[in-house]
Amino acid sequence: MVDGSVGLVAAGRHRSPAVPEVEQLGPRLRELRGAHRLLDTMNDYGTLKPIADPIPADRQAAKRHYGVHPYFTRRPFNVVRTYVLHYSREGDRVLDPFGGSGVTAIEAFLENRIGIQNDINPLANFIAKGIADLSKGNHTDYVAAFESIRDRSQRGLRDIEGKSDEDVRQTGGFRGRFEIHAEDIDDLPGRIEPVDYIFTDPPYGGHISYLDLSTLWNVWNGKPPTKKARERELIVGGDLDLSEDVYVKRLEESIRTCFALLKPGRWLSVVFQHWSVPYFDAILTGAASVGGDLRAAISQIGDPIWSMHKKKGNQSVLAGEMILTFLKTDKPKTLEIARPFDVAAAVSRILDESANGTIYGEYLFNRIVINAWQSGALGSLDISRTAFADLMEQHGWTYEETAHRWRRHAAQQTLLGAL
Numbered sequence: 001m002v003d004g005s006v007g008l009v010a011a012g013r014h015r016s017p018a019v020p021e022v023e024q025l026g027p028r029l030r031e032l033r034g035a036h037r038l039l040d041t042m043n044d045y046g047t048l049k050p051i052a053d054p055i056p057a058d059r060q061a062a063k064r065h066y067g068v069h070p071y072f073t074r075r076p077f078n079v080v081r082t083y084v085l086h087y088s089r090e091g092d093r094v095l096d097p098f099g100g101s102g103v104t105a106i107e108a109f110l111e112n113r114i115g116i117q118n119d120i121n122p123l124a125n126f127i128a129k130g131i132a133d134l135s136k137g138n139h140t141d142y143v144a145a146f147e148s149i150r151d152r153s154q155r156g157l158r159d160i161e162g163k164s165d166e167d168v169r170q171t172g173g174f175r176g177r178f179e180i181h182a183e184d185i186d187d188l189p190g191r192i193e194p195v196d197y198i199f200t201d202p203p204y205g206g207h208i209s210y211l212d213l214s215t216l217w218n219v220w221n222g223k224p225p226t227k228k229a230r231e232r233e234l235i236v237g238g239d240l241d242l243s244e245d246v247y248v249k250r251l252e253e254s255i256r257t258c259f260a261l262l263k264p265g266r267w268l269s270v271v272f273q274h275w276s277v278p279y280f281d282a283i284l285t286g287a288a289s290v291g292g293d294l295r296a297a298i299s300q301i302g303d304p305i306w307s308m309h310k311k312k313g314n315q316s317v318l319a320g321e322m323i324l325t326f327l328k329t330d331k332p333k334t335l336e337i338a339r340p341f342d343v344a345a346a347v348s349r350i351l352d353e354s355a356n357g358t359i360y361g362e363y364l365f366n367r368i369v370i371n372a373w374q375s376g377a378l379g380s381l382d383i384s385r386t387a388f389a390d391l392m393e394q395h396g397w398t399y400e401e402t403a404h405r406w407r408r409h410a411a412q413q414t415l416l417g418a419l
């Protein structure tokens with residue numbers, strides 16, 4: 001019998017010859033304990049309960065200098081921070097490959113992680129670095145306080161120095177770091193080490209041509225983007241008239257790339273919103289094909305922060321976003337997506353759940369997309385903005401321009417109230 005554990009029991013029974021055997025077992029046991037710890041760590045991440053509710057945006061309370069710039073589609077820092085804190089740990093590597101003005105990497109860095117910012121737009125990285133530097137300034141006071149405490153507690157410090165990295169981490173010393181990369185997302189593999197969490201917000205099709213709109217600032221800053229970067233920007237249209245077909249393929253590919261950059265058993269959150277079902281399909285199919293298991297789909301909708309278009313009262317413009325969170329498993333799936341799907345029935349079901357007779361169009365649309373995906377029918381879901389509005393009206397709902405949401409007709413409300 002060569003099994004180590006049996007040997008160990010035997011050694012206990014016949015005392016004297018046991019010592020060398022136990023010594024031999026030492027490295028094996030250490031190895032096993034190490035593997036056990038590794039498994040524990042992986043399991044800990046894997047058993048996390050996903051964030052299940054929307055987080056009210058708190059842009060006004062930002063004390064992190066985000067207000068110094070108007071970069072496009074800036075995400076509310078408190079929402080990003082909550083996700084980073086939930087899905088990663090101190091010392092972890094947290095990446096945003098479509099980093100924009102850097103909220104993910106900055107929040108990660110401020111929370112003792114290694115914040116990794118990447119963006120193809122030099123302006124985005126310029127802003128991100130500027131804010132990170134300002135935020136580092138905030139830490140000067142902490143560093144000074146820490147140093148003074150250190151001077152007064154040398155004995156305790158010697159104690160700490162004798163401990164392992166993991167033990168030191170428990171003492172809460174500031175270990176945040178900030179890295180910047182300026183790559184096309186597809187060039188990131190091989191250039192950065194695997195990461196522990198990704199929170200990202202890819203461009204939403206043709207809504208914003210980031211590089212075109214940043215030309216003045218990039219030239220002024222002495223960093224005009226290369227032709228290759230302009231061709232690789234993940235958008236539809238722009239000055240180069242980039243095609244939608246290529247966008248959809250590359251969106252799917254970029255999600256696969258994210259999973260390639262992520263360690264096994266870790267989490268990935270993607271922020272997205274659009275009226276296009278194929279765009280959602282690209283994200284969901286791309287993730288499933290490389291083991292991304294969708295664990296949460298949260299609509300961050302109804303915040304008082306609306307886009308300028310939305311403020312004009314146009315119900316066809318989407319505001320808010322959905323945060324899709326996946327766990328990286330080792331089980332890639334090719335899912336059926338062409339089963340039939342009854343949109344009208346799904347809309348009725350969701351509208352019936354609305355207790356107070358009001359609903360945000362974005363919330364309803366997101367629920368339908370996820371329902372269709374979970375029923376293996378996303379490929380059959382064919383709904384345009386106008387068809388969506390028509391369907392709402394057929395169900396007896398009216399769009400309220402000022403509140404930016406749909407309301408059940410008063411007559412229906414009364415009828416339902418009487419039931």
Ligand SMILES: C[S@@+](CC[C@H](N)C(=O)[O-])C[C@H]1O[C@@H](n2cnc3c(N)ncnc32)[C@H](O)[C@@H]1O
Pocket residue numbers: 071072073074075097098099100101102103118119120121124183184185186201202203204210211232233234235
């Ligand atoms: C929706 S924005 C991200 C905004 C960000 N969440 C923030 O809070 O500022 C998407 C970003 O992706 C960048 N981008 C577009 N194509 C890219 C590509 N191929 N590789 C890397 N970044 C890209 C754009 O420059 C833009 O800054």
